[in-house]
Amino acid sequence: MADLALNVRGLSVSYGSDGDRVRVLHDVDMQVARGRALGIVGESGSGKSTAALAVLGLLDKGAAIDAGQVLVDGRDLYAATAEERRRLRGGKVSIVFQDPFTTLNPAIRVGRQIAEPLMMHRGMNAAQAEAETLRLLTEVGIADPARMAASYPHQLSGGMKQRALIASALGCDPDLLILDEPTTALDVTIEAQILDLLEELRRTRALSILFISHNLGVVSRICDDICVLYAGRVVEQGPTRTVLSQPRHPYTKGLLASLPSLSVERRRLEAIPGRLPDQRQPQPGCIFAARCHFAQARCTAEPQALADAGNGTRNRCWRSEELQDTPWRVEAGASVERRPPAVDAPTVVDARGVARHFRSGSFIDALSLRWQGWRPAVAYRPHGVRAVDDVNLTIRAGEIVGLVGESGSGKTTLGRCLIDLVSPTAGDIRIDGQSLLAASRGAKRALLRNAQIIFQNPDSSLNPRMTVAQIVGRPLDQIGASGTDRDRRVRELLDLVRLGAGYADRYPHQMSGGEKQRVGIARALATRPKFIVCDEAVSALDVSVQASVLNLLLDLRDAFGLAYLFITHDLSVVSYVADRICVMRHGKLVEEGATASILGAPQHPYTTALLAAVPRVRLAEAPVRPTA
Amino acid sequence: MIGYVIKRLLSIVLTMAIMSVLIFWITQVMPGNVAYMILGDFAAPADIATLEAKLGLNDPAHVQYWRWASGLLRGDLGMSLVMERPIGPILADTVSKSAILAGISIGLVALVGIAVGVYAGVRHGKPADHVVSVATYLNIAVPEFLFAIVVVMLFAGYLNWFPATGYSDLSNGFGAWARHIVLPVATLVLGLMAHISRLTRSSMIDTMQSQYVRAARARGLSEWLVIRRHALPNALLPTITVLAIDVGIMMGGIVVVETIFSYPGLGRLLMFAIQNMDVPLLQACMIVITFVYAAANLTADLLYAFLNPRVRYGRSAGD
Numbered sequence: 001m002a003d004l005a006l007n008v009r010g011l012s013v014s015y016g017s018d019g020d021r022v023r024v025l026h027d028v029d030m031q032v033a034r035g036r037a038l039g040i041v042g043e044s045g046s047g048k049s050t051a052a053l054a055v056l057g058l059l060d061k062g063a064a065i066d067a068g069q070v071l072v073d074g075r076d077l078y079a080a081t082a083e084e085r086r087r088l089r090g091g092k093v094s095i096v097f098q099d100p101f102t103t104l105n106p107a108i109r110v111g112r113q114i115a116e117p118l119m120m121h122r123g124m125n126a127a128q129a130e131a132e133t134l135r136l137l138t139e140v141g142i143a144d145p146a147r148m149a150a151s152y153p154h155q156l157s158g159g160m161k162q163r164a165l166i167a168s169a170l171g172c173d174p175d176l177l178i179l180d181e182p183t184t185a186l187d188v189t190i191e192a193q194i195l196d197l198l199e200e201l202r203r204t205r206a207l208s209i210l211f212i213s214h215n216l217g218v219v220s221r222i223c224d225d226i227c228v229l230y231a232g233r234v235v236e237q238g239p240t241r242t243v244l245s246q247p248r249h250p251y252t253k254g255l256l257a258s259l260p261s262l263s264v265e266r267r268r269l270e271a272i273p274g275r276l277p278d279q280r281q282p283q284p285g286c287i288f289a290a291r292c293h294f295a296q297a298r299c300t301a302e303p304q305a306l307a308d309a310g311n312g313t314r315n316r317c318w319r320s321e322e323l324q325d326t327p328w329r330v331e332a333g334a335s336v337e338r339r340p341p342a343v344d345a346p347t348v349v350d351a352r353g354v355a356r357h358f359r360s361g362s363f364i365d366a367l368s369l370r371w372q373g374w375r376p377a378v379a380y381r382p383h384g385v386r387a388v389d390d391v392n393l394t395i396r397a398g399e400i401v402g403l404v405g406e407s408g409s410g411k412t413t414l415g416r417c418l419i420d421l422v423s424p425t426a427g428d429i430r431i432d433g434q435s436l437l438a439a440s441r442g443a444k445r446a447l448l449r450n451a452q453i454i455f456q457n458p459d460s461s462l463n464p465r466m467t468v469a470q471i472v473g474r475p476l477d478q479i480g481a482s483g484t485d486r487d488r489r490v491r492e493l494l495d496l497v498r499l500g501a502g503y504a505d506r507y508p509h510q511m512s513g514g515e516k517q518r519v520g521i522a523r524a525l526a527t528r529p530k531f532i533v534c535d536e537a538v539s540a541l542d543v544s545v546q547a548s549v550l551n552l553l554l555d556l557r558d559a560f561g562l563a564y565l566f567i568t569h570d571l572s573v574v575s576y577v578a579d580r581i582c583v584m585r586h587g588k589l590v591e592e593g594a595t596a597s598i599l600g601a602p603q604h605p606y607t608t609a610l611l612a613a614v615p616r617v618r619l620a621e622a623p624v625r626p627t628a
Numbered sequence: 629m630i631g632y633v634i635k636r637l638l639s640i641v642l643t644m645a646i647m648s649v650l651i652f653w654i655t656q657v658m659p660g661n662v663a664y665m666i667l668g669d670f671a672a673p674a675d676i677a678t679l680e681a682k683l684g685l686n687d688p689a690h691v692q693y694w695r696w697a698s699g700l701l702r703g704d705l706g707m708s709l710v711m712e713r714p715i716g717p718i719l720a721d722t723v724s725k726s727a728i729l730a731g732i733s734i735g736l737v738a739l740v741g742i743a744v745g746v747y748a749g750v751r752h753g754k755p756a757d758h759v760v761s762v763a764t765y766l767n768i769a770v771p772e773f774l775f776a777i778v779v780v781m782l783f784a785g786y787l788n789w790f791p792a793t794g795y796s797d798l799s800n801g802f803g804a805w806a807r808h809i810v811l812p813v814a815t816l817v818l819g820l821m822a823h824i825s826r827l828t829r830s831s832m833i834d835t836m837q838s839q840y841v842r843a844a845r846a847r848g849l850s851e852w853l854v855i856r857r858h859a860l861p862n863a864l865l866p867t868i869t870v871l872a873i874d875v876g877i878m879m880g881g882i883v884v885v886e887t888i889f890s891y892p893g894l895g896r897l898l899m900f901a902i903q904n905m906d907v908p909l910l911q912a913c914m915i916v917i918t919f920v921y922a923a924a925n926l927t928a929d930l931l932y933a934f935l936n937p938r939v940r941y942g943r944s945a946g947d
C-alpha cells in the first residue's frame with residue numbers, strides 16, 4: 001500500500017445548514033495506486049461528484065467533512081490550511097470537468113487559460129508559459145496550437161475545448177488527474193477520440209487517474225479498478241473486469257441488467273424498481289434493501305459492511321456469496337422476440353421531400369461589408385442553416401423507427417416538423433393519408449390528435465405549477481372531454497404508465513426523473529395517438545430508470561400498435577428499441593434500413609464510424625497498462 | 629469589429645432621424661400659437677398673420693420639418709423666441725454645465741455601485757451582503773426628490789457645510805465650484821446607485837457559481853485572481869447595458885435636481901423652454917438629450933463588444 005497517488009479513508013461528507021444536514025458520502029474508502037486508473041460509477045445522487053470535489057479540496061459552501069482523510073501523494077489534504085490546499089490544486093491534483101462548453105471562460109483566450117496553472121504553480125513567466133502551452137496543445141493532438149491558443153472558446157468545437165482543458169489539467173504534471181464525466185457532453189464520435197487521447201496519455205505519461213462516470217462502457221475502457229457508489233456508499237469495488245463480469249452486489253447486477261447493449265439480439269432489460277432512498281431519513285439496514293430483489297428481514301435491520309468476496313473484490317452485501325451465481329432477475333438476459341409490424345401495416349406518417357431552413361440574425365446583421373479595393377460595398381447576405389434537407393420518411397403502424405445522428409444533424413427539427421411544432425419550408429407531410437400542411441386549422445387539430453411528442457427533459461417540459469392530473473388532462477380538455485369521462489381517462493392513463501391514481505395530485509417537483517417522464521408519456525397518450533415522436537425521451541434518465549421507461553414504451557407499442565419516431569444520440573438504446581434505423585447527418589438521411597442490417601452491415605461510412613465509436617462494456621480485453 | 633461599429637453607427641443615424649420627426653411633431657401639436665406667444669394676448673390679428681408668415685408657420689408640416697432638420701444638420705439650431713438669441717451658444721453653455729454634473733454622477737454611480745455590488749456578491753449570504761441588500765432596497769424605495777430635500781435640509785440647513793442652491797463658475801475658484809456641485813451630485817448618485825449595485829450583485833453571484841469560476845479555482849488561482857480575472861469581466865456585461873439606460877434615467881433626474889438646486893444646466897433650460905412655450909429652444913434641448921442617450925448606448929455597445937469576444941469576433945468554426 002506504499003505507493004498511492006490517492007488514498008481516501010473513511011470519508012464522510014454532509015451538506016446543508018445545522019438543523020437540516022444531509023450526509024451525501026458515508027465512510028468512503030478508495031485508493032488509486034500510482035499509474036493506475038480508478039473508475040467511480042454511480043447514478044445521479046450517488047455522491048460521485050462530491051467525492052471528486054472533496055479530493056480536490058473544492059467542496060461547495062455548506063459542505064463539511066464529518067470524518068475521514070484524503071491523502072494525496074501521502075499528504076493529508078484536510079490537515080493542511082486552505083491556502084496550502086489551494087496551492088495543491090491545479091498543480092498536484094487537477095481536474096477535467098464534464099461540460100467543456102461552460103468550463104472555459106468565454107472572455108479569455110484559450111491559451112491564457114491553459115497557461116494559468118503553469119504560471120501559478122511552475123513559476124513560469126508569460127513567454128515560457130506560452131511556449132509550454134503550445135507544446136501541451138500539440139501533445140493533446142491539436143494540429144495548429146498557435147491558432148488554438150489565440151482563439152476564444154466560442155470559436156472552438158466541444159471536442160477541441162475538451163482537448164484544451166485536458167492540456168490545461170496536464171500542465172503541471174499532476175500526481176492525480178480527476179476526470180469528471182469528461183465525455184458525457186460530447187457526441188459519440190468525439191467521445192471516442194477523447195477516450196483514445198486519454199488512453200494514449202495514460203501510456204505516455206503514466207498518469208494516476210480518478211475517473212468519474214455513469215457510463216460503464218467508458219469506465220471499462222479506461223479504468224483498471226472500479227468503485228460502485230450507491231447513495232453515498234461504496235457498494236462494490238475491485239478490478240474492473242472482475243466486478244463487471246462477476247458482479248456480486250445486487251446493485252451492480254441490476255445496473256448491468258438494465259444497460260442496453262449494442263447488439264442485434266434483443267435481450268429484455270431488467271430495471272431496478274423504486275428510487276434512491278431519502279437520505280434525510282436514517283437507514284438502519286442495507287441502503288439498497290428497499291429496491292433489492294433479494295432483500296430479507298436481516299437486510300433492513302443490519303447495516304452492511306464492506307467485506308472481501310474472495311475474488312479480489314469487496315462488496316457491501318451479506319448474501320453476496322450465496323447469490324454469486326444468481327442473476328439480477330432469473331429471466332434477465334432472456335432473449336425476446338422483436339415484433340416488427342406486419343408487412344401490410346398501414347402507413348401512419350409519410351414525409352416527402354421535407355426541408356426546413358432557418359434564417360438567423362436581424363436585417364442589419366445580414367448586411368455585410370466588403371472592401372473592393374478602396375470602395376466599400378454593402379451586401380445583403382442572410383445567414384441560414386439547412387436544418388433538414390430534402391428528407392423522405394415513412395413510418396407504418398406499430399413500427400419503431402430510430403433516428404440517430406450527432407448534435408446539429410437536424411434530427412430534432414425533423415421530429416418537430418412531423419407534428420407541426422416547426423413548419424417545413426418545403427415538402428409534404430401526410431398523417432394517416434391526410435396532408436398536414438394543406439389542412440385547415442380545424443382539420444389540422446384533428447390530425448394532430450394522432451401525432452404526439454415526448455420531450456427529452458421532463459423537468460422543463462412539465463408545467464411546475466400544475467398537478468399531474470392537470471398536466472395529463474390538458475390534452476383531453478383540448479379535444480373536448482369533460483367531467484367524469486375526463487377524470488376516468490386520467491386515472492386510466494396513469495395506470496397505463498404504471499404510476500397509479502395516487503400520483504394525480506402531485507406536482508412535478510414531488511417526483512423523481514423517471515416518474516416525471518412517465519407523466520410525459522401519459523400526456524402524449526391522452527388523445528389515443530397513432531404516432532409519437534420520442535425526442536431523446538430517455539436521455540436524461542439514469543440507466544436503471546431508463547430501462548423501465550424503454551420497457552414501458554415497448555409494451556405500449558405492443559398493446560396499442562403505436563408507431564414511434566425514436567430520436568436519440570445513443571446507439572445502444574436505439575438498437576434495443578428500433579425496428580428500423582435512419583441515420584441523419586447535416587440535415588440529410590444518409591442511411592436507412594432494418595436494425596439488424598444497419599448494425600450488422602452498415603453501408604455508409606458515417607454509420608460505420610458512429611457504430612465503431614460506441615463505448616461498450618468490455619470484459620474480454622484487459623484495459624491498457626501504462627508501459628512506464 | 630469595424631463592420632460592427634459601422635452597423636451600430638447606422639442604427640444610431642436611423643434612431644436620430646426617427647426621433648427628430650417625433651420631436652418636431654410633438655412640439656408642433658402642443659397647444660398655443662408661437663406668434664401669439666411672442667406678440668402677447670392683445671396683439672392685432674394682422675400682426676400675428678405677418679409674424680406667422682415670417683416664421684413660416686403657414687407652410688405645410690413637412691416643409692417646416694425640413695427647414696428645421698436641415699438647419700440642425702448645418703449646425704444651426706435656430707433662435708430662441710423668448711430670449712431672442714441664437715440657441716447654439718445658450719445650449720453649449722448649459723450642456724457643458726450639465727455634462728459635468730451628469731458625468732461626475734454617472735462615474736460615481738458606476739464606481740461605487742459596482743464596488744458595492746461586487747463586495748456583496750462575493751460575500752453572498754453573509755452579514756455584509758444582507759446589510760447591503762436592505763440598504764439598497766431602502767434606497768430604491770425612496771424617490772429622488774426626497775433625497776434632494778433630505779440632503780439640502782441636512783447638509784445645507786443643519787450642518788451648513790454646502791450651499792443649498794446655485795452655481796459658482798470654475799473661474800471663481802475650485803473650492804467654491806466643488807462646494808456647489810456636491811449636493812446635486814449626491815442626490816443623483818443616491819437615486820441610481822442602488823440599481824447598479826443590486827444588478828452587479830446578482831450577476832456577480834451567478835458568475836461566481838459558474839462552471840468556469842469553479843474551473844479557475846480548480847487550477848489553484850487565488851480567490852482575488854479568480855474574482856478579478858474570471859468573474860468580474862463577465863459579471864459586468866449586464867451592468868454596462870444598464871448603465872447606458874441609467875444615463876437616460878439620469879436625464880430625468882437632472883431636470884429635477886437642477887430645478888431644486890437652481891443649477892443653470894440643460895434641465896433647467898428645458899423647464900424654462902416648456903414654461904415659456906419656446907418651441908425652437910425646446911426642440912433643440914430634446915434633440916440634444918436624444919443624442920446623448922444614443923451616444924451612451926453606442927458607448928455601452930462598444931464596451932460590451934470589447935469585453936465580450938462573442939460580439940467582437942462573431943461566430944466562427946465549430947459549433
